[in-house]
Amino acid sequence: MTPPDEPILPGSTLGVLGGGQLGRMFVHAAQAMGYRTAVLDADPESPAGLVSQHHICTGYDDPQGLAELARLSAAVTTEFENVPAAALAALAAQCPVSPAAAAVAVAQDRVQEKAHFARCGVACAPYAVVETAAQLATVPAALLPGILKTARLGYDGKGQVRVPTAGALAAAWDALGRQPCVLEKMLPLALECSVIVARGADGTIVHLPVQRNLHRGGILAVTEVFAGNLPRALAERALAAAMAIADGLQYVGVLCTEFFVLQDGSLLVNEIAPRPHNSGHYSQDACDLSQFELQLRTLARLPLTPPRQHSPAVMLNLLGDLWFAPGGGEQPPPWAAVLALPGTRLHLYGKREARRGRKMGHLNVSGATPEAARATALQAAALLGIEAF
Ligand code: ATP
Ligand code: MG
Numbered sequence: 001m002t003p004p005d006e007p008i009l010p011g012s013t014l015g016v017l018g019g020g021q022l023g024r025m026f027v028h029a030a031q032a033m034g035y036r037t038a039v040l041d042a043d044p045e046s047p048a049g050l051v052s053q054h055h056i057c058t059g060y061d062d063p064q065g066l067a068e069l070a071r072l073s074a075a076v077t078t079e080f081e082n083v084p085a086a087a088l089a090a091l092a093a094q095c096p097v098s099p100a101a102a103a104v105a106v107a108q109d110r111v112q113e114k115a116h117f118a119r120c121g122v123a124c125a126p127y128a129v130v131e132t133a134a135q136l137a138t139v140p141a142a143l144l145p146g147i148l149k150t151a152r153l154g155y156d157g158k159g160q161v162r163v164p165t166a167g168a169l170a171a172a173w174d175a176l177g178r179q180p181c182v183l184e185k186m187l188p189l190a191l192e193c194s195v196i197v198a199r200g201a202d203g204t205i206v207h208l209p210v211q212r213n214l215h216r217g218g219i220l221a222v223t224e225v226f227a228g229n230l231p232r233a234l235a236e237r238a239l240a241a242a243m244a245i246a247d248g249l250q251y252v253g254v255l256c257t258e259f260f261v262l263q264d265g266s267l268l269v270n271e272i273a274p275r276p277h278n279s280g281h282y283s284q285d286a287c288d289l290s291q292f293e294l295q296l297r298t299l300a301r302l303p304l305t306p307p308r309q310h311s312p313a314v315m316l317n318l319l320g321d322l323w324f325a326p327g328g329g330e331q332p333p334p335w336a337a338v339l340a341l342p343g344t345r346l347h348l349y350g351k352r353e354a355r356r357g358r359k360m361g362h363l364n365v366s367g368a369t370p371e372a373a374r375a376t377a378l379q380a381a382a383l384l385g386i387e388a389f
Contacts, residue, residue: 008074008300010034015073017060018080019046021349021359022276026079027052029292038072040065047349060087070094077253077299081107081274082153098299099253099274106249107274110151110182120248122241122269125187131180136173141166143185148172151180160218187262193230194258194279195242198294198304199251205243206306208287210235211279214389219357222389223279226312226370237267245272254295256280285345285364286313311366314377318361322384323354330354338380343367
């Protein structure tokens with residue numbers, strides 16, 4: 001076993017809890033540097049399991065599966081924030097794990113997450129905790145219209161119900177199974193942005209440039225990253241807040257912080273993801289270090305150097321909807337026409353079945369100038385049937 005302060009060198013095996021697309025892209029990055037990988041995911045066809053040297057097909061809570069992952073791996077990371085924190089804690093008793101279970105537990109729970117933001121002095125949307133009928137009955141009227149969100153296990157806008165009036169609150173809580181929730185005030189968003197940082201065990205912290213994100217139907221649709229896409233002062237505030245949040249967690253690994261920018265220019269933190277993030281995918285093709293290489297470096301205790309973006313970038317998310325022609329019937333999108341546009345790189349996750357709202361892949365577009373990257377991305381969007389932005 002590698003001593004705890006020394007780098008884990010290429011040739012070693014790195015483990016990933018979770019076999020989704022984020023795990024797959026971590027596996028690709030690790031393999032490109034000569035590491036071997038082990039993925040734990042119950043799905044025999046999971047995107048990461050399909051490309052990893054080892055694939056342990058068990059649930060996250062299977063002690064034997066976890067022990068096998070620890071036995072194979074010099075260190076283990078996670079790609080999915082809903083991995084039970086108990087599984088990470090059990091693994092940590094057997095091998096190095098980052099991010100730590102305690103940090104993942106904060107990101108898994110909107111109530112704890114918001115308490116952490118307050119500790120770090122970073123403002124979030126006005127909210128109330130709704131865990132009991134009594135709390136539901138005393139929700140301040142000023143929070144309406146609002147969004148009721150389950151405290152745990154939400155993603156891609158799932159586990160959320162919009163609540164127009166106080167009268168609609170009880171039905172919304174019923175619809176979410178009366179689980180512990182937070183009610184957030186519905187805010188007038190001017191735009192959304194996110195920041196990805198990588199923090200090493202020694203406290204070194206580096207970041208990618210601030211990403212500007214467009215969500216549609218609660219799911220990320222487009223990310224744009226280039227100079228001038230956000231006011232500089234705003235980007236600096238977002239960076240400072242993201243670093244404070246990571247430092248406050250003593251975080252080791254890649255952390256994404258999502259922000260809301262309101263029409264009056266104020267910046268509020270939305271949520272954190274304890275892993276690489278959809279809004280960081282452009283870094284694969286537009287930066288000298290991708291978010292997955294940063295994850296690898298933090299896990300393997302390799303030096304963290306500041307990533308540099310070398311090309312203006314636009315990322316288009318490719319949802320399963322694109323496989324369904326307007327008149328019905330399923331067909332692959334026009335890849336050849338899209339790839340005929342200079343500066344496009346297609347990433348698909350190897351999912352067999354396209355479903356509406358399912359993340360199937362993404363298209364990274366880069367260009368010599370922001371205008372060129374945007375123009376190409378808009379052409380690609382038109383070919384794919386993605387609404388212009
Ligand atoms: P993901 O996992 O994709 O990040 P999620 O299910 O965790 O999504 P949120 O990030 O809470 O969901 O919300 C998804 C989107 O819904 C936000 O990016 C934003 O566009 C919108 N949204 C969420 N909360 C609010 C709010 N309080 N006011 C206005 N819009 C909001
Ligand atoms: Mg979100």
